[in-house]
Amino acid sequence: MQRIKLRKKLKEPGGPSALSVALSLLLVFFMTMPAMAQSLEKRLNLVYRNTTIHEVIVDLQKKTGVDIAFTEKLGLKNRKVDKLLIKDESLEQVLHRILDPLEVKIIKGTNGLVLIKKDQEKAPGILSGKVLDSDGAGIPGASLRLKQGKVSAVSDSNGAFRISAPSAQDTLLISYLGYATEELAINPSSENLNIILSTAKANTLTELVVVGYGTQKKANLTGSVEVIDAGKLKNRPVVNVSQAMQGTVSGVQFNYGSMGYEPGAKMGIQIRGQGSPFVVIDGTVGDLNDVDPNDIESISVLKDAAASAIYGARAPYGVVLITTKSGSLGKKVAVNFSTNSALSTPIDKPHTLDAYTFVKAMNEMHDNQSVARLFTEETVDRIIKYMKDPSGPQTIPDPGNPKNWATYLLSNGNNDWMDIHFGNGNRTQQNLSVAGGGDNSSYFISAGHTYEKGIMKFGKDDYRRINLNSKLEVKLSDWWKFSSNTRLVQSDRNKPGIDGDYALALHHVLRTHPNQWLVSPNGHYSNLSRIPAMLASSEGTTERSLTQRFATEFKPLKNWDINVDYSIDLPYTDYEKRYLTAYEDRVDGSMSAIQATVPSYITKEKSNTFYNSLNVYTTYRYDLKEDHHFSLMAGYQQESSRRDLLGGLKRELIAPSVPSMTTAIGEMRAYDEMSHWATMGYFARFNYSYRDKYLLEINGRNDGTSIFAKKKRWGYFPSLSAGWNLHKENFWTRVSPYVNTMKIRASWGRLGNQRVAAYQDLPLLAIEPSLNWILNGGRPAYTTGPNLINPNLTWESSESTDLGIEMSFLKQRLNFVLDVYQRMTFNRLGPAKALPAVLGATVPKENNSELRTRGWDLSLSWKDKIGDFSYGISALLSDYQSVVTKYNNPTGILSTDYVGKNIGEIWGYETVGLIRTAEDADRINKSKSQSFISAQTWRTGDVEYRDLNGDGKVNQGMGTLTDPGDRRIIGNSTPRYQYALNLNASYKNFDISVFFQGIGKRDYWLSGNMFWGFNAWNQTSLFPHHLDYYRDTEGSTYSGLGINTDAYYPRPYSDNAQYRKNQQNQTRYLQSGAYIRLKNLQLGYSLPKTWISKIGLQKARIFISGENLWTKSSITKGFDPETASLGEYGSGKNMFVQAVYAAGLNVSF
Template identity: 35%
Template structure:
């Protein structure tokens, strides 16, 4: 027996030393060591001949400046075995001769090394990783019908990785994209689980009519394609996304033609990798959603006292019944057990039998403090030498914030991508995607609005009035719903919505030669929507308490909607590349055909036999049915030609000839070309001395035009309308009526968007990336109403191409990434953008009325009066310019005084035109300006941190919401205005006297809000278990994380409003989440 002083050496090395020169040897089979007769060296030699021997390979990984890199993944290709470098860059991994080692590290180029014999590594393996080339210039960027090196791009293109969307506690990809790319403007209407964010690229796009029938500037959405197939962005599972690319200028988008006038969003989904063993991944997160803001409502006593105090502002005495009500409210609030929530009517102005004196908070009654949401995602990917695959499935379940009749949202996604190289020259790709959502919420009868309307109702219908009458109420009216508007939420009405979408696509590729290929896409998409609304009868106690009424819900009703939308697509395109002596040519030509069919069927029935069987067939009242159908198609041929010389001088042209069925045959076809050029001045010999500092600098410019066919179907075709029955009797019957068709313009054609863009891209110190674009986009031939004809004609004027607008703006993107000597890796990306849109032609308003569009108008203009201050006494009122044209009522101390800007004898809005706008002026602009995002990522050892800030640098808003102004507009109010309103004791208060006087809150400078804000949009902290631990439990990767969404914000907007919403609507959501990611 002998002792060997061996410490921390591999087992095989220790055994070889122990059995050296012995008469027996050993054999290792899995975890068992077996002794064998014979000398160790002979037995070992036999074993080595029988099977390859593993041995520990040690080494060090450094960067190009010889600094050690910690956290580098050292992985045996095709296995789940490997190691992570320590703080000194050291690693040790068991290998066999001939193994392939892969070294990967964020921000550095991956590297592969084939293992040689042990004798070749006397001092270990020395690896030097190089940083990724400046601005990832060799990275491929997704463009129309292909990819290009980022270095060769000449258009305005932004791209982010799907990793930027991961681990965010949001329900859809639109929320995750907000603030990540410059001038990709994402607005979120509210915090409802079923809300889909709207996306706009670079500002104003066209005109549209508002609910009042007046034209306004529209901010249209980009054309969105997923793996080359048109698809709604809400149908994409964020976990499936590989890249998101936005083509912003006409030169980049022209190849897509008809629907790409205002940008293109290209989403690619994840795919398997060649020679990759199956990787099963699972991730989840569980989160709690909270309303981001809660209004601080006045209580019943404060509201009634403010009402009573208001009488003194107009030199009146408080009526007896109002004082009695105030006393009763005070008594109830002090002792609700011994004082009823109502009193009997007394002599005075109130004619009701009952007066409510309770103290309710409608927000607390309607809204939960927290609601749950969960997401689960599972995927399987892998591949062989010829076939790759990726499959995923996900589920999202989210409860809304309704406390009564809770709204609920569910989403199911499934995605499958398969690619197989069948021969050396033929590859087939197959894609399928399935999407299904279910949403339910309470529904309100016509004219009653949403639950948030309850917050702004008159106090007698929410603050003072409970949801139901007490059980011991008089007149036998106990336990019934009251006139509280929240009763519509609680009583059982229901709105159900179900959306189901299926995509099937195949894409064959023929590789004719090394440089020439032909590819096709054939896809079918089915979109189905089913909706059902159930409104039972709601009996509510009348204000007299003598009867009940169901005026808003009688008769009961059930209605159903079925909509079907089918999309068919064919693409066929071919590309060819050729290079010689530094000249690089690339050409692509293709054909595109798309068909769309839509049909819907609507039915309704009144008087349900029982709400338990809410089907139209079980109604006994009037039944109605209607349907509709439409179809349209687009066809185009397109091309792309690119040339570059030694990667320095870049030239590209894109174009498309489009045909659309939405216009007459004579004008439905049009050619839309574009051209762009670039100069990589950093590659010139005279810039060589600056190369270590100025690593890359490229100037580029582009100009192009694209047609816009996103208009209504059949606008060029005279269409008859029908009515179910006319009012007159013919032979004792009311026949179906037919409306004559309106007038149409046979020459109607495309709107055209033309964009001029100049930009630069540069990289400094191999760490700092900067990209800037300035653009000018003009949309011409916008569809508007034609010239008005005499009324005796009996028909409206036809639509014609006669409008024009101009949008000028810029985009800025700055990225910085580095690594400290302590092993901290970090990157910071900053995006900033701005635009302004102006009307340059609008013939429909020759007098330039301010109530609609006019030439010279900028999008978002706010017209209002200039505030002087608050009248303090009658003497000031008597000396001031008359304000009777604003409001003919008597003006009192505590009312607003407005400036006389035109010097006449009365304050007014003049003729309401640009030439005569009286005392009004442009006081602000509601367009969000200087939208920005700051996305920061940090990693240290196994910890990672993401901090994402988003906001708007400049925006004006005038809040006219009843909830904000409270009693000034005859509504329930908040403490913000009440405690800062004028009284004789508060002469310098910000707000006017707290009484019902809408004349005091017309649009004016004093109450214009600064709606700029900055928000901590996302905060994620993660920890990945060390591989040494993970491998022991049979996993490849295990990461835990916590995340927060909308955690903090700074804004000067009153706290009751979210700066993104600026209205009393379904509130924005603040979320806290925990989750995990595991790879098997």
């Protein structure tokens, strides 16, 4: 049956090739060469009456199982046979008997027989060769077809093929699932062809795209789904998938966590400005960053509600589907190895001021404040002396306490703490994989290792990950397949344990004064250098996850599939902090414990999770004649998870070399945390396509979750989408030379969001372990007041509409995709209606507001090949904005949301400038126009704010929308116009790719000492650019840097009551976060085959690759546009952005 269908397709030129590709793949499984030889020899005994030769051959084919290819041109349908008697004859004999008189020649092909007209056979060429993948491994089961000759063949288990070419001049089409179809012109001299299929499939509409619970032809997609080419993620010296994905998908935002570019930094992902997407790895929920980028076959990003609706409430913010590589049946063993090593170095690392300039600036700040100078003349003199002769001591015995070294204000060193603490890091990655398959089973096994050492010079600061992945697929019979997938990933993150907190370590280092001594005259590091504590203490987190998935697929009937899969995920986290006593020296050379590190302690936390999920779903396809294709999928899912954390702390370690709870003798504490949840869902999808021209898809999912109260637990989430392939219409033929393909699609869908904290419907009392109060010798446990609850809490839901247009031009070399979307979030959970504070409790969230997000994603790509030179350009551009459309804020108070608020809005004053003259300052002081901001005296060099509403006072009015006083919206922190540009080219054995990424518009309001430089005396971080502050007095030996009235920064003060007057949110100091960055540049060279084949290699490529090599941004120095606002202790206090220089090697054999 299947074989007849194949022939039908052969007879009709054109038609969808994906089906034939799929079927020819099946042929390989069912028909092997020895089988055919047997069939040809098999003796036949048959009688035919009143029939045609065509029907005889069709029947013989059925009976022998031998594939016989022929075209209608032979006219066999017209050759009638009254009676044909076959007695103990082989198929070959029979065919010769009936066809020889008709001048039809029989050619033995690789997998069957081909019938051709004798007179056409001018040059009876047999083409042979091999179909290979880009790694040089043979591709079995690839389908080959001659365009004019209408002859087809399939490659064997080694990728070798033979095909008879009836005509000397023809085009050979080679296709295989998942690879781009190749076209090859053949001529009489063609022989021993080696055809390499490329996985780059952006231009083909026949490729299959992984969607929720199945695959779909790209041409038939009606939702907004974007596929990331795995090639773009390869060979990047980045440590995880999220870093590699940045800039590869249009409309997806990536951002760093609060620690910036720390080792192993996982980037947060948001699709279209929403929350983090639901990540499914090979059918199981997982963490994107737990996958080795080398193991990835493809990534599908489901951007609109129609595409992600099948995952219902688990996927309110879109879905990322990762498919890892697999082996395939009958494929020879392919081994791949890749490695790279890299050096990383901070870009734009600021430098600390020299100590003398620093102390003069600090003293000037204190002069401004009319308080005592911070550094005495004696100290300043010592600093000057030390800078002239750095061989002298960096400090003196503390005059008030002569046993100790003087610190802080009395220290006279000259240290660049940025150079002392931050140097270069390094990275290395290896991945080895083995893939292949036999007759009934296939396998893929891989192991990966990733290591990154951070740029901190002291203390541990690194990240290591090991990935082990194995996939096994067994074909038990024609109708039953079974597969097993095991993934193990372990990551280790080590941080210096200073003051118990990595973020604090950064905060401390960034504000250490340059005069602070590094090494005492005795030769020991100072406590304030933070080095002793960094070296003594450490904090390590090991995350381990073992995922096991069993899946099985039945085909009870031809068009009916049933899938059942069961997965278990066992994430395990092991956290250990060793907080050991560190020492610094005293004047007499004795070492004394640094008080903050006493008592030492060890704390451990171990958490186990048991997650399991069951999916049962079934698909039935039905074709009504040739034109109507229906498909129905329905299924059930349940999942549950339970987490159990056990933690403990014990103080006073006896021996630092043996840090354990057993070897500690002090206070002991133990605690646990347990949580569990479950979901259940029923889902269904209906697809209809009319000649692949009109497409319709309906999804629905009924979801239940344990998060909500019993009666609010279930939600129903439908979606509807439709598409129209215009290029399949007859009228398109006139346009098709210019616009090759064009599809319009529209979708609508509703999604729920169950990602809210559990038990918000229950008034709960928190039980806290130890009160900040000692009673009867101990710190008692206590409870706190129950939270206020909202029993009506239910699903937040969103409705998304998406309009998409996909076009290709110029022989499909230019592709264009544009999506325009709107997402309405209803019943939005958010800060509830503002209530008077006398309520005395946090107002529980309510489902009371609405948010509208509108945006568009554009992608444009060009790909061409000129001789040996092939190149491609792809560009992505996207934008969105969110507006609050409903909010219960009748007074329009600005401290919460209000209707019409653009998310990201920054309110602030308009800056007139710095006050330049004493008259201006007098005017402001006399009129008290700025007394709302500060009642302190305003001086020259302070900021003058504009009185926008002309009432003579600069203030916040009622703080409402109708009376905002003199504040207005001065900017918006939402990143706008995010773009990426990827250029790649290859010539012969050389390849290059250049990848730019950036943001078109974004505002930052930065605060704290990293931005302002000056702050309270011990919170000041001065870098050279901060010296551009207002000064109107001459400098002296001990204070001040000389007049600078045309300054950028205002007059500095040391006290919050004073400096806050100049640090109000305002236009003058608003920063632009727009940037363009050369994210990656890669140069590769593939060693010539002739060399490497001698040592048994299929392929070997060496490359160099660089990350963050160049950036253009107008943001103030010391900040990076990607991480400026981050930092647990203030803007910019995160790990510096780094450039990475790597070299690597890919080998396959």
